Amino acid sequence: MTTEPEFRLRDIALPAYGPSVVISIGHGAVMPVLALRARDLGADVSTAALVVGLLGVGMLLASLPAGALIARVGEKRALLLAGLLDAAAMAAAALTDSVLGLGLAVVVSGMAWTTFLISRQGFMIEAVPAAYRARALSALGGTYRIGVFVGPLLGAVLIGWTGLTAVFWLALAMSLVAAAMATLMPDLGSEGRAEQQAAGHLTVWSVLVAHRRTLLTLGSAVVVLGASRSVRIGLLPLWAESVGISASTTSLIFALAAFVDIVFFYPGGWVMDHYGRAVVAVPVVLSVGIAALLLPLTSTAAGVAGVMMLIAVGNGLGSGIVMTLGADTAPVRGRSQYLGGWRLCGDIGNSGGPLLVGAVAAVASLATACVVVGVLGLLGSAWVGHWTAALDRGRRTA
Numbered sequence: 001m002t003t004e005p006e007f008r009l010r011d012i013a014l015p016a017y018g019p020s021v022v023i024s025i026g027h028g029a030v031m032p033v034l035a036l037r038a039r040d041l042g043a044d045v046s047t048a049a050l051v052v053g054l055l056g057v058g059m060l061l062a063s064l065p066a067g068a069l070i071a072r073v074g075e076k077r078a079l080l081l082a083g084l085l086d087a088a089a090m091a092a093a094a095l096t097d098s099v100l101g102l103g104l105a106v107v108v109s110g111m112a113w114t115t116f117l118i119s120r121q122g123f124m125i126e127a128v129p130a131a132y133r134a135r136a137l138s139a140l141g142g143t144y145r146i147g148v149f150v151g152p153l154l155g156a157v158l159i160g161w162t163g164l165t166a167v168f169w170l171a172l173a174m175s176l177v178a179a180a181m182a183t184l185m186p187d188l189g190s191e192g193r194a195e196q197q198a199a200g201h202l203t204v205w206s207v208l209v210a211h212r213r214t215l216l217t218l219g220s221a222v223v224v225l226g227a228s229r230s231v232r233i234g235l236l237p238l239w240a241e242s243v244g245i246s247a248s249t250t251s252l253i254f255a256l257a258a259f260v261d262i263v264f265f266y267p268g269g270w271v272m273d274h275y276g277r278a279v280v281a282v283p284v285v286l287s288v289g290i291a292a293l294l295l296p297l298t299s300t301a302a303g304v305a306g307v308m309m310l311i312a313v314g315n316g317l318g319s320g321i322v323m324t325l326g327a328d329t330a331p332v333r334g335r336s337q338y339l340g341g342w343r344l345c346g347d348i349g350n351s352g353g354p355l356l357v358g359a360v361a362a363v364a365s366l367a368t369a370c371v372v373v374g375v376l377g378l379l380g381s382a383w384v385g386h387w388t389a390a391l392d393r394g395r396r397t398a
Contacts, residue, residue, distance in 0.1 A: 009136060012127050015185035016136075017143045019079060020120055023178035024147020026090065026171030027113070029155035031148070032254040034106065035237045036247050037164055043099045045238055045366065049358030052234040054103050056226075056351025058110020063347050064204050066115040067340015071201060075119040076187045082119065083179025086112035087172045094168035112175075114347060118339050121323045123185070125330065131273065134324045138269025141319035145265055149258030152251040159248050207334040208341045214329050219345035221387040222322050224380040225281065226349020227356070228288040231373050232311055234354035235292065235366075236304065242366055243299045253305045257312035264316025271317070276392035277325060280317045282385045287314025289377020296367040322346050328391065 009016075034055070038048040070078045086109055093105035120140055128136040151170075158166035208215060240250045268280045291310045298304050326342040353373075360369035 007129050007132050009128075009132070009139060016120075016124060016127060017140065019083075019116075019178040019181045019185070020140060020143040021146055022174050022181060023083065023086065023116065024144040024174075025151045025154065026086075026147070026174030027144075028148035028151020028254075028258065029158075029167040029251075030090070030093075030151070030171050031233050032152050032237055032251045033155060033159070033164055033167055033247055035234060036241065036250075037093070037168075038099055038102055039241070040164060041097065041099045041102060045242075046358045046362035047099065049234045049238060049354055049361055051099065051103050051106060053230075053351055053354030053358060054106040055110040055113070055233075056230055056347055056349075056354060058107035058112075059114035059347040060110075060344065060351050061107070062111035062114045063118075063344035064337075064340045066111075066118050067337045067343070068204050069115070070119055070122060070340075071334075071336035074187050075123045076182060076185055078115055078119045079182035079185070080179050082112045082115040083175045083182060086116075087175040087179070090168045090172035090175060094165045094172070114343055116178075117323075118336070118343050121326060121339055122336055124323070125327050125335070133327055134272035134277075134320065135266065135269035137320035137323040137327060138265050138272065139320070140323065141321075142262060142265035145258050145261035145316065145319060149255050149262055152255035152258065156248045156251040156255070159251065164247065202334040202337060204337045204340060207331070207337040210334075211329070211331065211338055211341070215341055215345060218325060218329065218387045218391055219342065221281070221384045222325060222342070222345040223349040223352070224384050225284055225318070225322055226346040227353040228285045228349070228377060228380065229315060230350040230353035231288055231292065231357060232308070234357045235295070235370065235373065236308060238357075238361075239295055239298075239366060239370070240301075240304050243304070245301050245304060249301055253301065253308055256305060257308040260309055260312035261316035261319065264313060265319035268317035268319050268321075272321070272324060276389075276395070277321065277328070278385055278388035278392050281321050281325075281388040282381050283314040284318035284321065285314075285377055285384050286381040287311050289374050289379075289381060291374075292370045292377060293374035295370045325388070325391065328395065 035048040035052050038051040089105045089109040093102055096102050124136050124140055155167040237250050271279055287310050291307045295307050326339055330338050357369045360372050
């Protein structure tokens with residue numbers, strides 16, 4: 001029988017989780033109203049969904065370059081750059097008077113966000129023993145959920161006082177604070193970077209080729225996980241608007257769902273550390289599939305909120321699942337480059353979910369988009385279950 005190493009998450013709480021909580025408040029405030037901001041600028045429903053999907057496109061574009069950047073400058077400097085870049089994007093989103101300008105700002109924000117996420121993941125791999133990995137990364141995912149809970153509450157208040165663009169100024173301020181906090185964190189990977197520089201940096205392509213089997217199998221399950229999680233950002237606000245629910249009420253629904261996420265994130269991490277990754281990966285996708293099939297049956301705020309709660313339970317249990325799977329499979333040498341490729345898998349899903357909603361809504365209806373997402377979610381849960389269970393078997397054997 002093995003014993004877990006002496007370790008306390010609270011010992012690394014401020015440098016590990018502080019910047020994540022702060023910047024996530026800004027993102028949490030923006031996400032429920034991003035599609036509505038596009039609508040205010042003249043976008044139709046399908047275009048508004050596509051604008052939301054551009055966040056994932058920005059993440060997609062930056063995944064591999066961000067991994068290469070972090071391998072050279074480290075997590076600390078990368079976090080600082082990401083915070084400043086996101087602040088600039090939020091200012092542009094608030095000031096623009098065109099859908100195109102908003103779309104470009106969203107792309108830049110996505111690029112900053114993926115750099116931030118890879119940096120945080122690398123820091124946690126360095127700082128946390130493997131026996132606590134899922135709990136630590138679930139807590140990291142939980143900090144995002146705290147932001148998604150607090151952000152919409154602040155956003156609802158600000159929208160009532162000054163209008164929709166106020167949430168973008170809030171996000172700008174949070175990004176700057178996160179960047180400032182990043183300057184105070186330790187640079188844990190400095191020795192490893194020095195060794196890699198002496199041995200010669202691995203190219204991103206060489207690392208991806210060396211680990212192509214993992215990326216094409218387990219990575220494809222991560223694509224499904226990312227798509228499932230991103231669907232609610234585009235689908236739920238648009239459906240809420242279509243049944244006459246106000247922007248402030250939509251923000252409150254997102255805040256309530258974020259609270260449910262928070263309740264479940266640490267239990268999900270504990271389950272992963274003790275019973276494996278598949279136990280929580282499958283509910284993430286399955287809950288979205290069932291919820292999407294139920295959404296066209298709702299016509300009130302209570303009904304939409306109920307569907308959102310179902311998604312939140314699965315999403316909360318799976319907090320940190322993508323980062324945990326990446327940490328489980330990441331090599332020591334070329335880790336940042338690998339994590340960039342891993343993030344790319346998730347970002348393909350993140351961009352694909354809202355883009356799918358927009359594409360179906362453009363040729364059919366929003367209700368049809370819900371059904372398509374629901375059916376794909378049910379099929380995707382089986383795929384995710386297969387590959388995460390295979391990883392669990394491998395970890396038990398090792």
